[in-house]
Amino acid sequence: xxxxxxxxxxxxxxxxxxxxxxxxxxxxxxxxxxxxxxxxxxxxxxxxxxxxxxxxxxxxxxxxxxxxxxxxxxxxxxxxxxxxxxxxxxxxxxxxxxxxxxxxxxxxxxxxxxxxxxxxxxxxxxxxxxxxxxxxxxxxxxxxxxxxxxxxxxxxxxxxxxxxxxxxxxx
Amino acid sequence: xxxxxxxxxxxxxxxxxxxxxxxxxxxxxxxxxxxxxxxxxxxxxxxxxxxxxxxxxxxxxxxxxxxxxxxxxxxxxxxxxxxxxxxxxxxxxxxxxxxxxxxxxxxxxxxxxxxxxxxxxxxxxxxxxxxxxxxxxxxxxxxxxxxxxxxxxxxxxxxxxxxxxxxxxxxxxxxxxxxxxxxxxxxxxxxxxxxxxxxxxxxxxxxxxxxxxxxxxxxxxxxxxxxxxxxxxxxxxxxxxxxxxxxxxxxxxxxxxxxxxxxxxxxxxxxxxxxxxxxxxxxxxxxxxxxxxxxxxxxxxxxxxxxxxxxxxxxxxxxxxxxxxxxxxxxxxxxxxxxxxxxxxxxxxxxxxxxxxxxxxxxxxxxxxxxxxxxxxxxxxxxxxxxxxxxxxxxxxxxxxxxxxxxxxxxxxxxxxxxxxxxxxxxxxxxxxxxxxxxxxxxxxxxxxxxxxxxxxxxxxxxxxxxxxxxxxxxxxxxxxxxxxxxxxxxxxxxxxxxxxxxxxxxxxxxxxxxxxxxxxxxxxxxxxxxxxxxxxxxxxxxxxxxxxxxxxxxxxxxxxxxxxxxxxxxxxxxxxxxxxxxxxxxxxxxxxxxxxxxxxxxxxxxxxxxxxxxxxxxxxxxxxxxxxxxxxxxxxxxxxxxxxxxxxx
Amino acid sequence: xxxxxxxxxxxxxxxxxxxxxxxxxxxxxxxxxxxxxxxxxxxxxxxxxxxxxxxxxxxxxxxxxxxxxxxxxxxxxxxxxxxxxxxxxxxxxxxxxxxxxxxxxxxxxxxxxxxxxxxxxxxxxxxxxxxxxxxxxxxxxxxxxxxxxxxxxxxxxxxxx
Numbered sequence: 001x002x003x004x005x006x007x008x009x010x011x012x013x014x015x016x017x018x019x020x021x022x023x024x025x026x027x028x029x030x031x032x033x034x035x036x037x038x039x040x041x042x043x044x045x046x047x048x049x050x051x052x053x054x055x056x057x058x059x060x061x062x063x064x065x066x067x068x069x070x071x072x073x074x075x076x077x078x079x080x081x082x083x084x085x086x087x088x089x090x091x092x093x094x095x096x097x098x099x100x101x102x103x104x105x106x107x108x109x110x111x112x113x114x115x116x117x118x119x120x121x122x123x124x125x126x127x128x129x130x131x132x133x134x135x136x137x138x139x140x141x142x143x144x145x146x147x148x149x150x151x152x153x154x155x156x157x158x159x160x161x162x163x164x165x166x167x168x169x170x171x
Numbered sequence: 172x173x174x175x176x177x178x179x180x181x182x183x184x185x186x187x188x189x190x191x192x193x194x195x196x197x198x199x200x201x202x203x204x205x206x207x208x209x210x211x212x213x214x215x216x217x218x219x220x221x222x223x224x225x226x227x228x229x230x231x232x233x234x235x236x237x238x239x240x241x242x243x244x245x246x247x248x249x250x251x252x253x254x255x256x257x258x259x260x261x262x263x264x265x266x267x268x269x270x271x272x273x274x275x276x277x278x279x280x281x282x283x284x285x286x287x288x289x290x291x292x293x294x295x296x297x298x299x300x301x302x303x304x305x306x307x308x309x310x311x312x313x314x315x316x317x318x319x320x321x322x323x324x325x326x327x328x329x330x331x332x333x334x335x336x337x338x339x340x341x342x343x344x345x346x347x348x349x350x351x352x353x354x355x356x357x358x359x360x361x362x363x364x365x366x367x368x369x370x371x372x373x374x375x376x377x378x379x380x381x382x383x384x385x386x387x388x389x390x391x392x393x394x395x396x397x398x399x400x401x402x403x404x405x406x407x408x409x410x411x412x413x414x415x416x417x418x419x420x421x422x423x424x425x426x427x428x429x430x431x432x433x434x435x436x437x438x439x440x441x442x443x444x445x446x447x448x449x450x451x452x453x454x455x456x457x458x459x460x461x462x463x464x465x466x467x468x469x470x471x472x473x474x475x476x477x478x479x480x481x482x483x484x485x486x487x488x489x490x491x492x493x494x495x496x497x498x499x500x501x502x503x504x505x506x507x508x509x510x511x512x513x514x515x516x517x518x519x520x521x522x523x524x525x526x527x528x529x530x531x532x533x534x535x536x537x538x539x540x541x542x543x544x545x546x547x548x549x550x551x552x553x554x555x556x557x558x559x560x561x562x563x564x565x566x567x568x569x570x571x572x573x574x575x576x577x578x579x580x581x582x583x584x585x586x587x588x589x590x591x592x593x594x595x596x597x598x599x600x601x602x603x604x605x606x607x608x609x610x611x612x613x614x615x616x617x618x619x620x621x622x623x624x625x626x627x628x629x630x631x632x633x634x635x636x637x638x639x640x641x642x643x644x645x646x647x648x649x650x651x652x653x654x655x656x657x658x659x660x661x662x663x664x665x666x667x668x669x670x671x672x673x674x675x676x677x678x679x680x681x682x683x684x685x686x687x688x689x690x691x692x693x694x695x696x697x698x699x700x701x702x703x704x705x706x707x708x709x710x711x712x713x714x715x716x717x718x719x720x721x722x723x724x725x726x727x728x729x730x731x732x733x734x735x736x737x738x739x740x741x742x743x744x745x746x747x748x749x750x751x752x753x754x755x756x757x758x759x760x761x762x763x764x765x766x767x768x769x770x771x772x773x774x775x776x777x778x779x780x781x782x783x784x785x786x787x788x789x790x791x792x793x794x795x796x797x798x799x800x801x802x803x804x805x806x807x808x809x810x811x812x813x814x815x816x817x818x819x820x821x
Numbered sequence: 822x823x824x825x826x827x828x829x830x831x832x833x834x835x836x837x838x839x840x841x842x843x844x845x846x847x848x849x850x851x852x853x854x855x856x857x858x859x860x861x862x863x864x865x866x867x868x869x870x871x872x873x874x875x876x877x878x879x880x881x882x883x884x885x886x887x888x889x890x891x892x893x894x895x896x897x898x899x900x901x902x903x904x905x906x907x908x909x910x911x912x913x914x915x916x917x918x919x920x921x922x923x924x925x926x927x928x929x930x931x932x933x934x935x936x937x938x939x940x941x942x943x944x945x946x947x948x949x950x951x952x953x954x955x956x957x958x959x960x961x962x963x964x965x966x967x968x969x970x971x972x973x974x975x976x977x978x979x980x981x982x
């Protein structure tokens with residue numbers, strides 16, 4: 001029995017298997033945002049349809065839900081009704097849709113077909129998305145009344161999850 | 172009907188492989204010739220059952236039997252026949268079935284070729300092969316069963332569009348499996364040698380040859396994967412240090428190291444334990460690679476999406492690790508050192524150095540690949556280890572390896588006087604200077620590129636010099652020429668990689684119909700934009716007339732393919748290849764309304780040389796096997812002795 | 822409703838968040854022309870495209886990557902240093918976005934482990950060679966010597982090159 005080989009082998013193999021085991025069930029797409037707990041980056045963007053400017057600074061004093069989405073994204077279709085319903089049910093919170101990498105005509109059509117309950121702004125060249133660290137859409141940020149990001153959600157929202165985040169932002 | 176037949180065949184193969192493994196190990200303990208005969212029969216039967224199950228699946232695919240779960244998952248009436256047939260390996264369950272089929276064929280052929288020889292080792296080797304076979308049968312019988320009976324539908328969604336998008340995607344996986352699965356054979360032989368506590372001269376030949384064949388396939392597979400990425404993914408590169416690419420490279424590196432250390436075992440009868448360790452590591456890395464591709468833990472273009480079989484493969488990997496490490500620890504000291512080293516400055520010394528570099532490379536690539544998992548496990552945050560890291564770490568070792576391809580073969584075996592060493596090592600500096608100047612004139616300025624070119628020149632001169640002599644003397648072994656063909660291929664590949672990755676030029680241009688854009692000496696004119704409907708997809712094609720220095724060279728049609736199953740179109744680039752380099756057009760955006768297109772123009776020198784030179788490497792590897800085929804049928808100890816004696820000429 | 826009305830300010834210009842809120846004013850000089858192209862390419866090759874599989878934003882043809890590359894270019898043109906730009910992206914995406922791991926904390930291991938293995942491996946190889954060099958060559962043991970055929974063939978072929 002060569003103890004050196006046994007020991008070195010088992011240590012290396014154990015470490016490798018442990019790391020791989022810890023990685024099981026991990027979603028390689030889900031990325032935590034370093035922005036949680038920080039002040040949301042301010043922006044002023046144009047509203048789709050009206051052309052009016054919407055500024056984040058104006059919304060201090062109540063919770064904000066920032067939803068990044070696009071018409072070419074499948075899960076965004078799924079989550080749209082949830083967001084619309086929640087926005088109608090929660091007048092206290094301000095919802096904003098931020099669309100990037102998309103055309104205004106397509107967004108208009110999407111909203112006409114599927115309903116609108118809150119302003120949707122267009123993020124030209126995706127700069128706001130970059131500042132928020134958005135990768136794949138949909139991604140949603142929850143801001144409290146002071147403008148601090150309290151949570152970020154990757155992927156489509158369900159109404160329960162959305163509710164939980166909203167109560168967190170309302171505190 | 173098909174589902175039931177397939178399921179029965181899988182269950183039978185699970186039974187046969189388990190029973191066969193037990194019989195084989197028992198025969199190994201009792202040294203029973205009768206037991207060995209039965210083990211061989213079980214091996215053939217396993218192969219027949221796996222081939223049968225695969226045939227049933229192919230039949231179900233071709234006849235669109237949507238009551239078979241796998242067909243319902245990947246089949247479609249609108250896909251062309253070749254895509255339907257290839258969809259066997261387009262998704263998880265089918266690809267494992269294909270794995271089982273390839274494993275069956277390998278085990279059967281290996282059993283047959285060794286049926287009258289190596290009686291001492293074969294029972295345990297067959298036992299290990301069939302134990303691996305039992306694991307894959309178990310996967311197919313339970314966690315990844317492709318033959319579940321489902322309510323039949325009229326049509327299915329078709330395979331992953333990426334598979335349909337390019338022919339190379341159809342060719343690449345079979346080569347990868349032939350490479351991966353084939354490593355089971357040397358693994359079994361090495362385990363048998365350890366179980367017997369002996370690595371005698373007779374077993375070296377089957378060990379080397381059973382390692383060489385999958386090595387050739389894996390070499391082709393890695394190249395085909397890179398070529399596919401280049402032709403399809405649209406970024407103009409062929410290697411992104413993606414986890415799954417790394418997974419295919421890892422066993423290749425250790426197998427390459429083992430192929431060299433076996434030669435040292437043959438010549439000097441040292442490094443036995445080390446060689447066996449490398450062969451065991453190769454197979455373990457194959458299983459690790461399988462885990463990486465199929466567990467959903469790693470994010471990659473090539474990986475199958477989230478699948479439940481990750482834990483099962485991980486358990487198998489852990490069991491194999493414990494088995495291999497235990498076996499090594501118990502028996503490594505019994506593998507006797509019969510020879511010695513006369514001098515470190517010798518061919519065998521350089522092979523040892525080559526092994527060190529290859530193992531360090533393996534370790535570095537492995538660490539870089541799994542490190543994000545380590546950080547996430549202990550720090551709970553995501554991080555990346557990407558191309559800049561791998562380039563920094565790998566390039567120096569790779570350049571040194573090219574240098575060793577020169578210095579190693581230049582030095583003779585054993586002890587030599589310093590005068591002889593000088594005489595062997597100094598002349599190739601001429602080759603290095605010539606290549607360096609040529610590279611400089613070609614425009615290379617990156618120091619690592621120039622260093623690789625110089626080392627390549629050194630190695631090229633040595634390789635050509637060594638290849639010249641065997642033709643003059645009839646007695647020399649083809650294995651020797653084969654080895655130098657592989658070396659020549661490696662030198663060309665490395666220079667082509669160094670140049671193509673550091674001297675690439677890219678530019679984004681936007682062109683309207685009839686308009687032109689100029690990039691360097693090249694001019695592209697957008698002739699038009701067309702909509703094409705094909706049975707399984709629709710395409711928006713931008714037709715570009717490509718001219719160089721005002722002379723029209725070709726028409727390129729980069730396109731956006733829209734598959735029904737996919738929301739987003741897949742951009743497919745188009746390439747004009749010449750001996751000096753490639754002119755590559757990748758569409759970023761096509762606007763049929765405006766009749767305009769935004770394209771990325773990528774000019775890469777020498778990229779085609781990589782594919783060509785890898786083919787040279789593979790052919791060299793196959794040539795090394797030629798005597799094996801010649802003597803395979805004789806089977807007698809005399810043939811083994813002859814081959815061994817010939818191989819000593821290397 | 823009053824709150825909703827407040828939402829729309831009478832601004833005529835739109836503005837995305839500026840890099841200065843994360844990393845302060847530019848610390849290098851504004852860059853233009855060919856140098857801008859080269860520096861953009863260099864910095865972009867260090868940043869990971871978040872929607873791709875391990876590709877840098879310099880390599881990826883995806884729209885996300887193109888947007889990010891334009892952002893990098895703009896920041897370089899305005900005089901942001903390479904480190905500032907990397908910091909900016911790290912602030913929004915985390916270390917995930919850096920393809921070249923920082924040499925700090927646990928991350929340092931990814932750089933140090935291979936170097937450690939080179940040293941260890943070199944020491945082992947040197948030790949092994951020294952040991953083997955001291956060994957006398959044992960005469961052909963067991964099977965090899967026992968095979969007269971092998972010996973004859975070896976003599977025929979000419980053992981030593």
